[in-house]
Amino acid sequence: MLLTSTRLAVRLAQVARPLPIFSRTYATTEPDLKTTLKEVIPEKRELLKRVKARGDEVIGDVKISNVIGGMRGLKAMVWEGSVLDANEGIRFHGRTIKDCQRELPKGTSGTEMLPEAMFWLLLTGKVPSTTQIRAFSRELAEKSYLPQHILDLFKSFPKDIHPMTQLAVAVAALNTVSKFAKAYENGLNKAEYWEPTFDDSISLLAKIPRIAALVFRPNEIDAVASQELDVNQDWSYNFADLLGKGGKQNEDFHDLLRLYLALHGDHEGGNVSAHATHLVGSALSDPFLSYSAGLLGLAGPLHGLAAQEVLRWILAMQGDIGTKFSDKDVEDYLWNTLKSGRVVPGYGHGVLRKPDPRFEALIDFASTRPDVVANPVFQLVKKNSEIAPRVLTEHGKTKNPHPNVDAASGVLFHHYGFQQPLYYTVTFGVSRALGPLAQLIWSRALGLPIERPKSINLNYFFVYCGICACQPHSRIVLKKGLNWRAISSLYPSYYPYINNLGFPRLQCIFMHPSYAQVEISYSVAPLAAFAAAAAYANAKWHIAKDLTSIYTERKAELATNRAAANGRLCIFFLFEDIATAYPDKIAIWSRERCYTYRETLAISSQLAHYFLSIGVRPGQLVGLYSMNSPEYLFIWLGLVCIGCAPASINYNLNGESLIHCLKVPKTRFVVVDDDHECRERIEAVRERLEAELENTILPLGETMNKATEGFPSVPPDETYRLNVKASFPFMLIYTSGTTGMPKGCAYTTRRFYISVRNVGPNTDRWYCCMPLYHGTGAVFTMLKLLGGVSVAIGRKFSARNFWNDVRDSESTWFIYVGETVRYLLNNARSPRDKDHKVVGMLGNGLRPDVWERFRDRFGVEQVIEFFNSTEGLLSLINLNRGPFTSGAVGHHGLLFRYRLRNVYVPVAIDYETGDIWRDPQTGFAKRQPYEEGGEILVAIPGKAAFQGYWDNDAATEKKFAKDVFEKGDLYYRSGDALRRTSDGRWYFMDRLGDTFRWKSENVSTAEVAEVLGQFPGITEANVYGVLVPNHEGRAGCAAIQVSTSDINWSDLEL
Known part of the structure; x- marks a missing residue:
C-alpha cells in the first residue's frame, strides 16, 4: 500500500507548531477531545484518498500458512492507534510504553499514566495537557450512570452466569441509548457517521467501569448503580472506588489499575477482541453492539483468560516447591510441566519475539514497592522470568520464550487483594475498550467499508498451488518413480513463463489436478518428460533463479519508467510513501537514540526548508563531509527533498584532495561533522573554501539544530522535486584516480530508483558501520531505509565494538567490506560469538579463505557478496547459503x-x-x-x-x-x-x-x-x-x- 506524495501525507498526527530538529510533538492549545479530533480528520481523509488511488499496489504476499493459520501475520486491515513490532514491542503513535509513562498526564495522586490520556493519544495522535485530561475525566464521571433496564437485567441474571457473559450482555443492551443507531435510522450523511459514533464511544467508556462493578458486586446492584463518583478524580480511581477499593489506603492499587488499564488498552488491530469489534462495526452496528462482540471474543480461553491461568499455575507451583525455592526447583517444575504435555502459561506471544514491554512495565512497577518485592508469589514470577526463557529455548518448541504481560498482571492483582481470577478478564474488558472504540470512531470518520474477505475451500489450494489432490492409495506413478507431486511441485517456479510461452494444455493439467487425473492416462509421457527435464535444468542451469531475476528486473524498470513519465522519479516521493505507510516503525537506530519514520520525515523536511532558506536550489550538489550518524541520512534526505543531492566526501581527506572533491561538483555549501578532527581539517583549508570556492561551511550539531528550529516539519512544495532527471545524482561518490585525485561518479536517480523498487518492508534491521561516503555503505543503507526496512548506524567500524552494536540494535543483517570481516575473524574467540540475531551479511571483497571460517564461527547463514563497479556497468551478485558458491563474487x-x-x-x-x-x-x-x-x-x-x-x-x-x-x-x-x-x-x-x-x-x-x-x-x-x-x-x-x-x-x- 505505497502512497503518493503530498504535503498532507506527513501530517498523520503532528501538531500545528513546527518541530525543533530532534523534538517530540505536543498539543499546545486547549480544545476538548472532540474538537481536537475534528481538526485531524480532514487530513486523514485526504491521506486515505491518496491511498485508494494506489489501490493496485502490492504490499505483501499471501501464503497458505497465512490463510490456514488464522491469518497470522497477514496485513489486511487499517488500525490507527498502535503498531506492534515483533522485536520492538508496541508503540502508540510512535511512542513506546516508557515514552507514554513519561509524557502522558498522571492522576491527582499516584505516579502512573492515566488510561483516559492513552485514549486521547490513540484517538488523536497527540499528548493531552493536564487541563484537557482533567476535563475529560470529569466528563467520564458525569456520564457514568446507567439506565434502569440495565439494573433490571443484572437482577434477572442467573447466579451461575459467567462474569464475561454479564459484561457483554449489559454492554450490548446499552444500544437502547445509542445516538448512532437513532441518527442512522433518521437519515445521516456518511461524512457525519463519526460524530454519534464518538458520542456513543465516550458514553460506553464512562459506563463500562460501573457495569464491571455490578459484575463484581452482584449483591449490591442498587448501591453500585447509585454510587456517586468523584468528578475531580480520574477514571481508574473511580473504577477502583466502584469496586470498593477507593481511599488513600489503596493508592498503590489505584496506580496498578491505571497502569494495567493503559497497557491493555490497545495492542494493534488483529487480536480477537479488537478485530471482532472492527468486524461487527464495519456493518454499521453501533459501538455498544460492536464492542459487545469484542468482549465475547475476549472471553475465549485463547485470548483473555491467560492472566488467571498464570495465577492458578503460579499458586500451584508455589504449593509444590514452597516459598524457599532454589533455581533448580523452579527449573525442574518447568521441565515437568513441559514433559507432561502442558504449556508454561504467560510465556510466548503470537507476534512478539522478545520480552513483552508491558510485562517489563509491570515488573518495574512492582520493583519499586517493597511489599510486592517481599511477596513469595511475586518472587516466583521474577525467578520464572529468569529461568523459563532458557528452559523453553532448550525445549525448542516456542518461537518466543520470553514472558508476556499475563505473566505478571494476575499475580499483582492477587497481591493487592483482588483475588477473584474470573474477574480479571472483566477488568481486561474495561481496559480493551480504549483501543477498539478509538478505531471504531476512525473507521466511521474515514468511511471504511464493511469487512468482506474472500473465503476459499481446500480444493482451491490444489487447483491454484499445484498441490497433488490424489489420495496416497491412488497415487499415480509415472516413469522412473516420478509421481504427480514431484511434477506439480515444479510448476509454481515455471508457471509465469509456461503461461507466457503458450502451453494451454500443460497449464490446464498443472492448474487442475482433477482434470489431470482424467487426462493423465494419455498425458503421462509428455508430463514425465517435461518434469524430468525441468528438474534437471533447474538443478544444473538454475533456470528458475534466472527467470525470477529477469522478471524482477523488468518489473522494476517498468515502475521506474512510469515514475519518470509522471515526473515523480525523485526518490523522496518513495520516502514519503514509506514514512506515511509506516509512521511509527523505527527507521534509524543509533547509540544516541532511535528515530521513527515519522520523525525522520519531519526532521529531513525541516532541513529541506532550511537549505532553501540559505540559498540552496534544485539541481545543486552540496558537500557532505561527515562521519556516520542519523544526521547524515537526514541531511541526504533533506537535499533530495528539494531536488538536490550530496557530494559525499571521505572525511579523512585533507588539503588538495579535499579542495578537489569540492571543486569537482562546484558546491557552494559544505556540511561538516562536529567531530573535532573533521573540523580541524576543514579549518586548515577554510580560507580557500570560502574565498576561492565560495563555499559556505555548515557545521552539524547544535549550530544546525538551532538554525533549523522553527521550520515546518512537513516537506516543501513538491514542485521542488518534480521532474528530477534520471541522470541527476542521487549521490555523488568518489573513486580513486590516476592523478592521486578522486574522481566524482554519480550514482544516478534512475539507477537507485530501479534498485529500491526491489526492496520491500519487512521486520529486518540492517547494521552499517561502513563509511556512508563509500558506495557500499551508503547505497545499501539508503536502499533499506527507503524500502521500509529499519537500519542501524554505527559511527565507524570498530572490531571491538562491532558485535556489541549488532546485539544492542537487534540487527538481523549487516553490511561489510572484506577487510572488516578479516578484522572480526582475527579477534579473540568469545562465548558470545553466536549470541546475536544476524541471519545474513551483504558486501564485497570477502576473500574465499575467510568465507566459511567466518560463517562457521559466527553462525551467519546467508552471505550476499556482490561485485559492482562504481560506474554501474558491471554488476554481479552471489546469494550464498552453502559451499557451492562460497568464495564467488557472482553467479x-x-x-x-x-x-x-x-x-x-x-x-x-x-x-x-x-x-x-x-x-x-x-x-x-x-x-x-x-x-x-x-x-x-x-x-x-x-x-x-x-x-x-x-x-x-x-x-x-x-x-x-x-x-x-x-x-x-x-x-x-x-x-x-x-x-x-x-x-x-x-x-x-x-x-x-x-x-x-x-x-x-x-x-x-x-x-x-x-x-x-x-x-x-x-x-x-x-x-x-x-x-x-x-x-x-x-x-x-x-x-x-x-x-x-x-x-x-x-x-x-x-
Whole structure:
C-alpha cells in the first residue's frame, strides 16, 4: 500500500507548531477531545484518498500458512492507534510504553499514566495537557450512570452466569441509548457517521467501569448503580472506588489499575477482541453492539483468560516447591510441566519475539514497592522470568520464550487483594475498550467499508498451488518413480513463463489436478518428460533463479519508467510513501537514540526548508563531509527533498584532495561533522573554501539544530522535486584516480530508483558501520531505509565494538567490506560469538579463505557478496547459503550466461603495460575463455551508456575501449580481471588499475607516491604493484630516490 506524495501525507498526527530538529510533538492549545479530533480528520481523509488511488499496489504476499493459520501475520486491515513490532514491542503513535509513562498526564495522586490520556493519544495522535485530561475525566464521571433496564437485567441474571457473559450482555443492551443507531435510522450523511459514533464511544467508556462493578458486586446492584463518583478524580480511581477499593489506603492499587488499564488498552488491530469489534462495526452496528462482540471474543480461553491461568499455575507451583525455592526447583517444575504435555502459561506471544514491554512495565512497577518485592508469589514470577526463557529455548518448541504481560498482571492483582481470577478478564474488558472504540470512531470518520474477505475451500489450494489432490492409495506413478507431486511441485517456479510461452494444455493439467487425473492416462509421457527435464535444468542451469531475476528486473524498470513519465522519479516521493505507510516503525537506530519514520520525515523536511532558506536550489550538489550518524541520512534526505543531492566526501581527506572533491561538483555549501578532527581539517583549508570556492561551511550539531528550529516539519512544495532527471545524482561518490585525485561518479536517480523498487518492508534491521561516503555503505543503507526496512548506524567500524552494536540494535543483517570481516575473524574467540540475531551479511571483497571460517564461527547463514563497479556497468551478485558458491563474487544461470555472452567479455591483458593485449597484425584484442578469465569488458551501444566521471572528460575517455574485436565496436573497461566457471560462478582474479586497498578504501598509487614525496630526503617516489605467487592481488612496492644532504638526522625518530 505505497502512497503518493503530498504535503498532507506527513501530517498523520503532528501538531500545528513546527518541530525543533530532534523534538517530540505536543498539543499546545486547549480544545476538548472532540474538537481536537475534528481538526485531524480532514487530513486523514485526504491521506486515505491518496491511498485508494494506489489501490493496485502490492504490499505483501499471501501464503497458505497465512490463510490456514488464522491469518497470522497477514496485513489486511487499517488500525490507527498502535503498531506492534515483533522485536520492538508496541508503540502508540510512535511512542513506546516508557515514552507514554513519561509524557502522558498522571492522576491527582499516584505516579502512573492515566488510561483516559492513552485514549486521547490513540484517538488523536497527540499528548493531552493536564487541563484537557482533567476535563475529560470529569466528563467520564458525569456520564457514568446507567439506565434502569440495565439494573433490571443484572437482577434477572442467573447466579451461575459467567462474569464475561454479564459484561457483554449489559454492554450490548446499552444500544437502547445509542445516538448512532437513532441518527442512522433518521437519515445521516456518511461524512457525519463519526460524530454519534464518538458520542456513543465516550458514553460506553464512562459506563463500562460501573457495569464491571455490578459484575463484581452482584449483591449490591442498587448501591453500585447509585454510587456517586468523584468528578475531580480520574477514571481508574473511580473504577477502583466502584469496586470498593477507593481511599488513600489503596493508592498503590489505584496506580496498578491505571497502569494495567493503559497497557491493555490497545495492542494493534488483529487480536480477537479488537478485530471482532472492527468486524461487527464495519456493518454499521453501533459501538455498544460492536464492542459487545469484542468482549465475547475476549472471553475465549485463547485470548483473555491467560492472566488467571498464570495465577492458578503460579499458586500451584508455589504449593509444590514452597516459598524457599532454589533455581533448580523452579527449573525442574518447568521441565515437568513441559514433559507432561502442558504449556508454561504467560510465556510466548503470537507476534512478539522478545520480552513483552508491558510485562517489563509491570515488573518495574512492582520493583519499586517493597511489599510486592517481599511477596513469595511475586518472587516466583521474577525467578520464572529468569529461568523459563532458557528452559523453553532448550525445549525448542516456542518461537518466543520470553514472558508476556499475563505473566505478571494476575499475580499483582492477587497481591493487592483482588483475588477473584474470573474477574480479571472483566477488568481486561474495561481496559480493551480504549483501543477498539478509538478505531471504531476512525473507521466511521474515514468511511471504511464493511469487512468482506474472500473465503476459499481446500480444493482451491490444489487447483491454484499445484498441490497433488490424489489420495496416497491412488497415487499415480509415472516413469522412473516420478509421481504427480514431484511434477506439480515444479510448476509454481515455471508457471509465469509456461503461461507466457503458450502451453494451454500443460497449464490446464498443472492448474487442475482433477482434470489431470482424467487426462493423465494419455498425458503421462509428455508430463514425465517435461518434469524430468525441468528438474534437471533447474538443478544444473538454475533456470528458475534466472527467470525470477529477469522478471524482477523488468518489473522494476517498468515502475521506474512510469515514475519518470509522471515526473515523480525523485526518490523522496518513495520516502514519503514509506514514512506515511509506516509512521511509527523505527527507521534509524543509533547509540544516541532511535528515530521513527515519522520523525525522520519531519526532521529531513525541516532541513529541506532550511537549505532553501540559505540559498540552496534544485539541481545543486552540496558537500557532505561527515562521519556516520542519523544526521547524515537526514541531511541526504533533506537535499533530495528539494531536488538536490550530496557530494559525499571521505572525511579523512585533507588539503588538495579535499579542495578537489569540492571543486569537482562546484558546491557552494559544505556540511561538516562536529567531530573535532573533521573540523580541524576543514579549518586548515577554510580560507580557500570560502574565498576561492565560495563555499559556505555548515557545521552539524547544535549550530544546525538551532538554525533549523522553527521550520515546518512537513516537506516543501513538491514542485521542488518534480521532474528530477534520471541522470541527476542521487549521490555523488568518489573513486580513486590516476592523478592521486578522486574522481566524482554519480550514482544516478534512475539507477537507485530501479534498485529500491526491489526492496520491500519487512521486520529486518540492517547494521552499517561502513563509511556512508563509500558506495557500499551508503547505497545499501539508503536502499533499506527507503524500502521500509529499519537500519542501524554505527559511527565507524570498530572490531571491538562491532558485535556489541549488532546485539544492542537487534540487527538481523549487516553490511561489510572484506577487510572488516578479516578484522572480526582475527579477534579473540568469545562465548558470545553466536549470541546475536544476524541471519545474513551483504558486501564485497570477502576473500574465499575467510568465507566459511567466518560463517562457521559466527553462525551467519546467508552471505550476499556482490561485485559492482562504481560506474554501474558491471554488476554481479552471489546469494550464498552453502559451499557451492562460497568464495564467488557472482553467479549466473544458463539464461544469464547466454544473455550476457557478448556483453561481459574477458580479454587478454598485457601485464607489462596494464592495457588490453592486441594482436600486432590485426590490432584486435584476444577474447579469452571464461574459464581462464581476463579483464572484463562490457559491450555498450554508445558512450552515453556510461555517464562518465563528473566534470572529468579525460578520465571518462580512458574507460572506453574502441575497435576491440572489429572496427566500430565500443566497450567499457572494468579494470578488473575475473573468471567464470562452466557452471556460472564468477571469481575475482586481479585489480588491473593503479589502485590498491587500504583499510577498505581504494587508494591510488599516485596518492601513496605523493605522501611518500613529502618525507624529508625523498626526492622522487614511484609506487606500483607486484604480483606475489599464490596470493590474491598485488603487493604495494615503492621505488624511491633519496638525497641524504636534505635530511636533518636529529629531527628523525626511529
